[in-house]
Amino acid sequence: MDTHELLALLVRHREQLRQWLDEDQYRHFLAMTERLREVGDDPERAGMAVIAIVRALWPVPDEAGVLAELLHADHRSIVTATTVPTPEAVLAALEELYAAPAAGEPDRTEAETADPIAADPVAADPVAAVIAAARRRLLTAPSRAAAPAGSPAAGDGPADVIVLADPEDGPRSPEFQFDPDTGQPRDIVVRINRILLADRDPWGAADWWLGRNSWLGGPPASLLGRVPDDRLADAALALVEEGGR
Numbered sequence: 001m002d003t004h005e006l007l008a009l010l011v012r013h014r015e016q017l018r019q020w021l022d023e024d025q026y027r028h029f030l031a032m033t034e035r036l037r038e039v040g041d042d043p044e045r046a047g048m049a050v051i052a053i054v055r056a057l058w059p060v061p062d063e064a065g066v067l068a069e070l071l072h073a074d075h076r077s078i079v080t081a082t083t084v085p086t087p088e089a090v091l092a093a094l095e096e097l098y099a100a101p102a103a104g105e106p107d108r109t110e111a112e113t114a115d116p117i118a119a120d121p122v123a124a125d126p127v128a129a130v131i132a133a134a135r136r137r138l139l140t141a142p143s144r145a146a147a148p149a150g151s152p153a154a155g156d157g158p159a160d161v162i163v164l165a166d167p168e169d170g171p172r173s174p175e176f177q178f179d180p181d182t183g184q185p186r187d188i189v190v191r192i193n194r195i196l197l198a199d200r201d202p203w204g205a206a207d208w209w210l211g212r213n214s215w216l217g218g219p220p221a222s223l224l225g226r227v228p229d230d231r232l233a234d235a236a237l238a239l240v241e242e243g244g245r
Contacts, residue, residue: 003036003046003085006053006070007093011133013067014100020060029056030097034214036090047082088204091211092134138206139166141221144178146171152184158199160190162206174206176221188229192220192236208239 010017010033021029033056035049054070062068146163147153153173155161166172177189198205209221215235216223223232 003050003083004089006050007036007085007089009066010053011093011096013064014097016064016067017057017060017097018100020064021057022059025056025059029053030094032056033090033094033097034212036085037087037094037214039084041084043082043084046084050082086131088131088134088207091207092131092137094212095137096133134207135164135203138164138174138203138210139172141206141210142175143172144175145169146173153178155185155190157194159194159197161185162193162198162202162209164202164206174209174221176209176224186224188224188232191229192233195233195236195240208236 017029018026032049032052035052036046039045039049057067057071060067060071143164143166147161149158153161161173161177163171163173177185177193179186192209193205196205196208210219212218213220213235215238216227216232220232220235
């Protein structure tokens, strides 16, 4: 099973899922989907995580079409055929699923969802659409214009500071990376950005900092100065050692 297509399917039907599942069932479904963040590069673990997601959909009615068909899929074939999702795709899907309005809550208006990035033709591809959603989310975080290479705020090396390409505002650096008093990159941020190879994959590094982290109990960026630096670094090393980056 193509896990990216499954995630895109779940995101497309997120509002129906909120209607079909009660609060406890939906929280369980989210917890099972979170397991995809821990599979590393192991297709078998990804397959087991997908089975857990499918089992969490048991309240879905028969008239739900493709989602209902998943409940009757052969689990052995799922495990053997599941693809490993990218961390960006999983985080983007989870962001959408967590934000889905509960039954009776107003949905986002067309004006709120209008987005020039989403209008790109590449969004017709479910994988590209999920990745685009992740990047939109990252670009909403507080940021500053990227410092010129060689300046103190740019760090000593290309991996020291995350720089994201904003299609409207140009190169941007997420604000959490900088000491509020000195304006210079925090030492622990530089240390972890190097571990995450932020120069090669700035979007993935930003996802790690700004996304939910089950091991740390929150987004790492929000924990700067609140938990020991070594614990943050250990969490980043664990991700790299599991093959998740």
